[in-house]
Amino acid sequence: MTEADLIAACRQGSGRAQKLLYEQFAGLMLGVCMRYLRHREDAEATMLGGFVKVFRALDQYRHEGSFEGWIRRIMVNEALGQLRRKEPLHLAIDDYPTDLAITPADAESQLNAADMMAVLAELPAGYRTVFNLYALEGYSHPEIAELLGISEGTSKSQLSKARAMLQRRLAAANAQASGSTSSPKEFYATGRY
Amino acid sequence: MQPEDIDKLFREKLQHHAPTPPDYLWGQLEEELQPAKKRPVMWLYAAAAVIALLLVVGAGWLLRGPNLGAGNQELAANTDQPPIEKKSSHQPTLQATAPSKTASKESEASSERLATVASPTPAPPLEVHTNRPASAAPSLRRAVARTTSPARSTTPKSSLTSSAPVQAVAAKTPAVAHPERPAVVPAALPSSEPMNAPALVAAAAPSGPIIVEVRHTNATPGATAYAVEGETGRRKSLGNLLLKAGKKVGNVVLDGRQINLPKVALPEVITAQVESYATAPHP
Numbered sequence: 001m002t003e004a005d006l007i008a009a010c011r012q013g014s015g016r017a018q019k020l021l022y023e024q025f026a027g028l029m030l031g032v033c034m035r036y037l038r039h040r041e042d043a044e045a046t047m048l049g050g051f052v053k054v055f056r057a058l059d060q061y062r063h064e065g066s067f068e069g070w071i072r073r074i075m076v077n078e079a080l081g082q083l084r085r086k087e088p089l090h091l092a093i094d095d096y097p098t099d100l101a102i103t104p105a106d107a108e109s110q111l112n113a114a115d116m117m118a119v120l121a122e123l124p125a126g127y128r129t130v131f132n133l134y135a136l137e138g139y140s141h142p143e144i145a146e147l148l149g150i151s152e153g154t155s156k157s158q159l160s161k162a163r164a165m166l167q168r169r170l171a172a173a174n175a176q177a178s179g180s181t182s183s184p185k186e187f188y189a190t191g192r193y
Numbered sequence: 194m195q196p197e198d199i200d201k202l203f204r205e206k207l208q209h210h211a212p213t214p215p216d217y218l219w220g221q222l223e224e225e226l227q228p229a230k231k232r233p234v235m236w237l238y239a240a241a242a243v244i245a246l247l248l249v250v251g252a253g254w255l256l257r258g259p260n261l262g263a264g265n266q267e268l269a270a271n272t273d274q275p276p277i278e279k280k281s282s283h284q285p286t287l288q289a290t291a292p293s294k295t296a297s298k299e300s301e302a303s304s305e306r307l308a309t310v311a312s313p314t315p316a317p318p319l320e321v322h323t324n325r326p327a328s329a330a331p332s333l334r335r336a337v338a339r340t341t342s343p344a345r346s347t348t349p350k351s352s353l354t355s356s357a358p359v360q361a362v363a364a365k366t367p368a369v370a371h372p373e374r375p376a377v378v379p380a381a382l383p384s385s386e387p388m389n390a391p392a393l394v395a396a397a398a399p400s401g402p403i404i405v406e407v408r409h410t411n412a413t414p415g416a417t418a419y420a421v422e423g424e425t426g427r428r429k430s431l432g433n434l435l436l437k438a439g440k441k442v443g444n445v446v447l448d449g450r451q452i453n454l455p456k457v458a459l460p461e462v463i464t465a466q467v468e469s470y471a472t473a474p475h476p
Contacts, residue, residue: 018226022219027211035207044214048222055226113210116203135200136207163196166203 003067011058022051025068029075035132036079038121042086043079050078076137080129080147087125111173119169127162134159 001009001020009017029050033043053074061070111119120128129148133139134155139147144155 015223019219019223022222026214026218028209030212030214031207031210034212044218047214048218048225051222052225111206113206116206117210120203120207131200131203136204160196163199167199170199 004063007058007061007067010055018055025071026051028068029071032072032075033079033082034117035120035136036076036083036129038087038125042082046079046082047075049082050075053078072137076133083125083129111170115173116170119166119173122169123162123165126158127165130155130158131162131166 006017006021006024010021026047030043030047033046033050034040037043037046050071054071057074061067120131123131130144133144133147134141141152141155141159144150145152148155150158
């Protein structure tokens with residue numbers, strides 16, 4: 001069953017097709033939602049709300065661009081709405097140093113996706129949101145500014161602060177991980193010696 | 194490390210990061226998707242049900258409304274008639290019984306029949322009487338039998354004039370037992386008018402004011418009549434008798450299913466029924 005067939009079946013209200021489509025994208029979209037929302041249950045609720053919107057708005061999908069991208073945009077919008085309710089975006093807060101920590105680029109490779117998610121979740125909601133939109137969703141600063149109702153400059157400064165904080169956190173997490181679990185061989189491989 | 198590197202790092206790691214969602218989420222989503230389809234249908238059903246209900250109720254009201262109004266008119270006519278007829282002569286009292294019974298029958302007897310009953314000729318009551326046993330429920334007859342007990346107290350007092358009423362009272366119970374009799378009896382009634390009439394009047398007239406007669410029975414041979422009945426063994430005090438009388442009156446009304454009858458008309462109803470059964474065994 002191709003994606004177009006699946007979409008057509010979903011439009012006709014087939015419960016089986018809806019389940020297939022859900023199963024195809026649920027994990028990925030839960031990942032998207034979890035990047036925006038700190039708590040897992042919020043992310044799950046957001047994903048559900050997003051899928052409800054996907055199925056209701058399926059008729060409006062014109063097969064322009066990827067279907068996954070279309071669903072993802074719906075999910076991101078849903079996540080932003082949920083974020084405004086759950087974690088007000090403190091976009092004006094500026095109490096973090098902006099200088100970037102200099103660490104080896106390959107050091108972060110030790111961290112798996114779950115660790116990265118944890119690091120991301122520690123970011124303030126504003127940083128996290130802008131970083132997500134820019135670095136992972138590929139939105140431009142003007143788009144982000146419009147989505148969040150902020151200025152372009154704010155979007156840029158938020159992004160740079162988010163990057164700096166992430167880098168520091170990654171370095172700390174990496175040091176912890178390598179210090180506690182890595183074998184000497186890995187230390188050698190990572191060039192620490 | 195360049196700032197873009199960290200973007201790339203996160204993108205590579207998290208772009209295809211797909212945690213497995215818990216299974217119950219699909220159930221929740223399904224629940225949320227299903228009602229959207231079902232709701233309009235449910236609303237349609239609800240609307241249809243409401244409309245149907247309104248139609249049924251409206252139709253019922255339209256059909257029953259006029260009948261109820263006619264029934265009330267009949268009742269009003271009945272309540273007006275008996276007091277006048279009683280005073281005038283004996284036969285009218287007989288006729289007075291007829292309307293009350295037809296009313297208690299709760300049959301949708303048309304006003305024509307009532308009109309014929311109300312007319313002073315002896316024949317129409319006959320029709321009514323013959324009709325009654327066929328349609329009247331046994332419970333009604335029982336109620337009549339009970340109501341005769343307070344009226345029975347009148348008979349000893351009126352026995353001074355003639356012994357016929359006493360016999361009538363004594364024979365009341367058999368009349369109740371056989372439903373066919375009332376049908377036969379009224380046919381014979383008009384022929385024996387002069388004979389029965391005084392007795393009937395004597396029995397009927399005092400029964401209007403029930404209380405007075407009850408006092409007499411308590412002290413006089415009326416006690417035997419109660420003994421025969423058996424059911425109403427209590428005759429110790431006046432109060433009990435009065436209470437009984439009141440209950441029986443109520444029974445008549447309830448068993449006759451004529452709830453609409455005003456309480457004012459009750460004593461008249463009693464006399465009427467007493468008469469009918471007093472005349473039953475007499476010939």
